[in-house]
Amino acid sequence: MASSLTTFTDEARIALDTLSGRATGLFSPSLRLGVTGLSRAGKTVFISAFVHNLIHGGRLPLFEAQKSGRIARAFLEQQPDDAVPRFQYEDHIAALVNDRAWPDSTRAISELRLTIEYESASGWSRMFSAGKLSVDIVDYPGEWLLDLPLLGKSFGDFSREAFEMAVLPVREDLSQGWRALSAEIDPNADADEMTARRLAESFAAYLKACKLDERALSTLPPGRFLMPGDLEGSPALTFAPLAGLGDRRPRPGSLHAMMDRRYEAYKTHVVKPFFREHITRLDRQIVLIDAMQALNAGPGAMADLERAVTEILSCFRPGRGSFLTDLFSRRIDRILVAATKADHLHHESHDRLQAIVRRLADRAVARANFTGADVDVVAMAAVRATREGTVKQGRETLPVIIGTPIAGEKINGETFDGKTETAIFPGDLPENIDAVFDVSVPDHKPDSEDPAIRFVRFRPPKLERTAEGVTLSLPHIRLDRALQFLIGDRLA
Ligand SMILES: Nc1nc2c(ncn2[C@@H]2O[C@H](COP(=O)(O)OP(=O)(O)OP(=O)(O)O)[C@@H](O)[C@H]2O)c(=O)[nH]1
Numbered sequence: 443m444a445s446s447l448t449t450f451t452d453e454a455r456i457a458l459d460t461l462s463g464r465a466t467g468l469f470s471p472s473l474r475l476g477v478t479g480l481s482r483a484g485k486t487v488f489i490s491a492f493v494h495n496l497i498h499g500g501r502l503p504l505f506e507a508q509k510s511g512r513i514a515r516a517f518l519e520q521q522p523d524d525a526v527p528r529f530q531y532e533d534h535i536a537a538l539v540n541d542r543a544w545p546d547s548t549r550a551i552s553e554l555r556l557t558i559e560y561e562s563a564s565g566w567s568r569m570f571s572a573g574k575l576s577v578d579i580v581d582y583p584g585e586w587l588l589d590l591p592l593l594g595k596s597f598g599d600f601s602r603e604a605f606e607m608a609v610l611p612v613r614e615d616l617s618q619g620w621r622a623l624s625a626e627i628d629p630n631a632d633a634d635e636m637t638a639r640r641l642a643e644s645f646a647a648y649l650k651a652c653k654l655d656e657r658a659l660s661t662l663p664p665g666r667f668l669m670p671g672d673l674e675g676s677p678a679l680t681f682a683p684l685a686g687l688g689d690r691r692p693r694p695g696s697l698h699a700m701m702d703r704r705y706e707a708y709k710t711h712v713v714k715p716f717f718r719e720h721i722t723r724l725d726r727q728i729v730l731i732d733a734m735q736a737l738n739a740g741p742g743a744m745a746d747l748e749r750a751v752t753e754i755l756s757c758f759r760p761g762r763g764s765f766l767t768d769l770f771s772r773r774i775d776r777i778l779v780a781a782t783k784a785d786h787l788h789h790e791s792h793d794r795l796q797a798i799v800r801r802l803a804d805r806a807v808a809r810a811n812f813t814g815a816d817v818d819v820v821a822m823a824a825v826r827a828t829r830e831g832t833v834k835q836g837r838e839t840l841p842v843i844i845g846t847p848i849a850g851e852k853i854n855g856e857t858f859d860g861k862t863e864t865a866i867f868p869g870d871l872p873e874n875i876d877a878v879f880d881v882s883v884p885d886h887k888p889d890s891e892d893p894a895i896r897f898v899r900f901r902p903p904k905l906e907r908t909a910e911g912v913t914l915s916l917p918h919i920r921l922d923r924a925l926q927f928l929i930g931d932r933l934a
């Protein structure tokens with residue numbers, strides 16, 4: 443009796459504290475937003491544009507709190523985790539705005555806290571205090587996320603799948619060297635450090651080739667083979683899948699046993715801590731994909747992207763009874779799959795791009811057996827680097843996009859100097875989106891004369907300054923729609 447009374451008073455006190463905290467404005471709810479995507483997908487640019495537009499009151503008509511003038515102020519605050527690198531917002535913005543250069547590539551996790559003070563739309567909440575929401579934005583490499591499914595796989599499963607993927611037509615030639623080396627090696631032979639190293643290096647070279655290749659393939663695990671962080675050269679990274687293991691148990695002292703142990707060490711020392719400390723604490727997630735590049739490469743690359751999105755989604759919402767469920771302390775309730783860089787297309791194609799991403803996400807959701815979180819899609823450009831125009835060609839009027847291609851970019855044999863503005867006819871996405879998913883259609887050869895979309899990289903836009911010398915916020919396409927989905931309801 444006494445103990446339940448204590449419990450009651452404790453709970454009552456906590457409830458009271460919360461209420462008075464709210465009344466005095468001390469209570470500041472937070473939302474943890476994960477931003478991920480395979481390398482070069484546009485994470486750093488997205489976060490920079492997100493924060494810049496909120497701090498500088500950008501044009502965000504689809505972001506309700508901003509549109510109705512309820513946001514009093516948005517500012518950066520100290521992040522909650524002292525051991526995680528800070529997202530270098532100021533450096534990235536300086537590059538974008540002053541130098542018109544894209545930010546450097548990032549190789550690890552980072553974090554930033556943005557606090558928004560707003561007036562609640564409901565009279566009841568307004569009575570207590572002005573609202574305040576802290577958004578903790580966490581940027582991490584998508585490659586690392588693809589490791590999560592490994593937690594449920596044995597070394598035997600991992601090996602079998604790696605070889606199955608390696609002989610698919612899109613990867614066959616890239617994996618040849620590694621497969622040839624593997625074929626010479628007997629897993630049952632005595633463990634040997636040099637053999638392990640040769641195999642690991644050859645396997646890592648194959649994974650890197652997939653990434654660098656113009657086919658723009660999505661990554662295969664283990665993620666740290668591409669982004670080792672501080673683990674380079676450690677035994678936990680010196681392993682590789684082995685061929686022809688069947689259901690055999692490893693003989694003690696064999697190469698098989700050595701690789702098996704290292705694979706398990708990778709899971710224990712790399713994969714698990716990362717998920718426990720970062721992923722399981724997220725409330726919302728945006729997954730950025732470079733659909734433009736995959737579309738340009740063809741249906742094989744699209745299928746590959748779809749596979750990666752499926753794996754990623756299945757990480758966030760493990761089904762009941764899954765080994766992953768125990769790892770999650772919070773539940774992600776909203777996931778946005780966003781195709782960035784839509785400014786490479788004329789606006790007439792934006793809806794088609796969005797429809798393609800929707801199809802891809804729907805199929806991934808169905809395949810990942812995924813329920814319980816809202817999934818939405820958007821075709822956007824976090825930073826819009828182009829304007830639109832038309833060009834007359836004979837009797838035809840062609841819709842074009844106008845921007846400054848990065849120095850060294852080429853189209854039809856012409857090389858750009860990085861200074862000249864150019865009008866480019868980007869081509870249209872197909873009206874019938876089945877075509878982009880039809881794997882019976884061969885992929886474009888990387889050096890194709892007639893790519894699906896004419897794709898050059900542009901420099902960031904030149905920002906206008908007002909008469910007072912204030913730079914305006916970064917232009918974008920549908921960034922406001924993304925904001926509304928990701929945080930809009932928390933500012934209601
Ligand atoms: N035109 C245009 N290009 C973009 C946009 N977002 C990203 N890019 C291009 O994509 C490149 C990669 O963007 P980042 O934001 O650095 O990508 P990331 O996902 O952070 O990449 P890593 O840190 O290397 O994993 C940039 O250098 C730009 O060339 C966009 O909204 N519009």
Ligand SMILES: [Mg+2]
Binds near residue numbers: 486487548549
């Ligand atoms: Mg980055």
